[in-house]
Amino acid sequence: MSLISCENLSLGYDGHVIVRDLSFRVESGDYLCIVGENGSGKSTLMRTILGLQAPMAGRIEFGDGLLRTQIGYLPQQTQVQRDFPASVREIVLSGCQNRQGLRPFYTRKEKEIARGNMEKLGLLPLARRCYRELSGGQQQRVLLARALCATQRILLLDEPVSGLDPIVTAEMYDTVERLNREEGIAVVMISHDIDAAMRYASHILQIGSDLFFGTCAEYAESGPVLTAERRQA
């Protein structure tokens, strides 16, 4: 059973359809990159998978015991967060919210999970630091640690490297690859960087005027538009 399977999805909002007839699957341990032009509906697809908006047609199914609320989501940063007074520890811990239900306060076990994920991403020395004083790369690692608290199975990353410099970008890609390889966490990532996508991902999903879903090898052979542009370049 696939972790996520989408069948004949149509996406959009306010009655406008952006994407029609989208079908794809994410298996356990996959690394899927979603590519496509600006405005092609990449973020909308992610929001739909997360249940933040309803699909206009089609179905999304979660399998293998995965619940929709157990997806580790790394959204794009908002303006509010940039000057938010919160410590790294507080933010990472808030990823355990989906375990909490209506019970108040975090348990010792949840605090241990948060600590473990901070350790995994090298954030322990920063635990008491203020989020707004961190560099862009450190902030992304904090949000990644929070996403890990929410899941053990699958991460959804919305342009995790946007605004980062090349060195930090490479570090971020390496971290995500490590989580994918060593912990077997499936990764679904929206990316602008087709080269990085081909290098790290196992599958590619292209949306927009041309739809494509398949492995990287298949994409290199017969992928539409974006690869053609790349061949010319």
Next chain:
Amino acid sequence: MSGVLEKLAQYLAFPFVRYALIVGVLIALCSALLGVTLVLKRFSFIGDGLSHVAFGAMAIASVLKLTDQMPLTLVLTILCAVLLLRTGQNAKIHGDAAVAMISVGALAIGYLLLNLFSTSGNLSGDVCSTLFGSTSILTLTKTQVVLSGVLSLIVVAVFVLFYDKIFSVTFDETFARATGTRAEACNLLIAVVIAVIIVLAMNLVGSLLISALVIFPALSAMRLFKSFLSVTVCSAVLSVCCAVLGILISILAGTPVGSTIVAADLVCFILCSLIGAIRGGA
């Protein structure tokens, strides 16, 4: 100095002064707790709008000649809070414009109603005390004190029990919703609690000055502290200190209670900004 203390002791012997202090501290505590969330969620303007709504509701209550105006005011303000939150999220008129519209509307209608139907001989005095809370804190009845106390305790309890969720929804609503936190319910809770605080605070500082009570302590605390918990605690402590100081000064110097408290909050904010700037620069 001993003269001042003596005078204070003399005033504190009156039950209405003690009531004022108790209610003042509770209201300051509640408003500061929620203020942090309000400021960070960019909801400050909703607090401001609701305070005007509360004035309009109070006017309606007094036109209807209700002996206790608080229940009706409370209900109407909560309704408006829910309404504002709904329109702010998905209507054609956007958040800030909707708030501005409702708040000036309520202010105008309130004043109009008072003018048309009031039987009071001192209309401008009534309006002034509703807007600036001049003396109402010193004329609280025992029932009002008990009601204020109970409501404040409920607000504090709700805040503590939902603290983790409030943090999560304030920091990142999208993530919170994606991981199954019912963000709409949480926002609704915040709005209702704010409405309660505003109606409570009308007695203390009057409807025009409530925003100060909500916003100043949070902003001051943010100049000094860097984690959500420390900001929240510091904001509550600063707010209570300023409220006590303000009430005592107003008793001793005979100044209006509400504006004295707000002035104390303002001074506190300036001090905190200075300390923050010096520490940040060093």
